[in-house]
Amino acid sequence: MLNFVLFGPPGAGKGTQSQKLIEKYQLIHISTGDLFRAHIKNQSSLGQQVSQLIADGQLVPDAITIAMLEEEVDKNPEAKGIIFDGFPRTVPQAQALDEFLESKGTAISGVIALDVDQDELCKRIAQRQIETGRIDDQADKLQKRIEEYFNKTVHVLPYYEAQNKLVKVNGIGKIDTIFAELSAVVDQY
Ligand code: AMP
DSSP states (O other), X not given: OEEEEXXXXXXXXXHHHHHHHHHHHTOEEEEHHHHHHHHHHTTOHHHHHHHHHHHTTOOOOHHHHHHHHHHHHHTOTXXXXXXXXXXXXXXXHHHXXXXXXXXXXXXXXXXXXXXOOHHHHHHHHHHHHHHHOOGGGSHHHHHHHHHHIIIIITTHHHHHHTTTOXXXXXXXXXXXXXXXXXXXXXXXX
């Protein structure tokens, strides 16, 4: 299987680029943020449990997130590969993902980190807030999400660096130019 983690702060372009990658390489896209938003929309018990945390820009506890992610992977036993978007966001999540994939005889092939500076992120998210109305894109909530990113999520990078799996890609520029760079990385596997 070709399994990639698409990594980056809120607004880095993970969702946009994931869509293009799954089309080109026939992979499955699993976004934990999208899964949570679907649960909230459907008012499932999981949705009710996490909606306030997400509205506030905080991370959902690892145990809940990992269980949901594993269930989603198990729904796709025939997948040629998976793009993980927005997961893992903590080192325990990364460890759980490694163990889980290993139990299935597979592994993360590579981790692609989209590099975007903070000014550009703020501009993009302000625009997304206007377009989608996501409440966690509002300025005060966004601040919390950026804090969570720098407190907890950045530590995932050295975890994968130690495994020689980390590749950084410039996330600023035209969508298709960034996509060409991502494709060049994926083509190496
Ligand atoms: P996203 O769409 O990836 O920006 O995720 C939206 C929100 O969902 C995040 O701000 C978190 O509250 C929650 N979330 C998504 N993925 C995770 C994760 N891997 N761990 C914890 N919380 C998550």
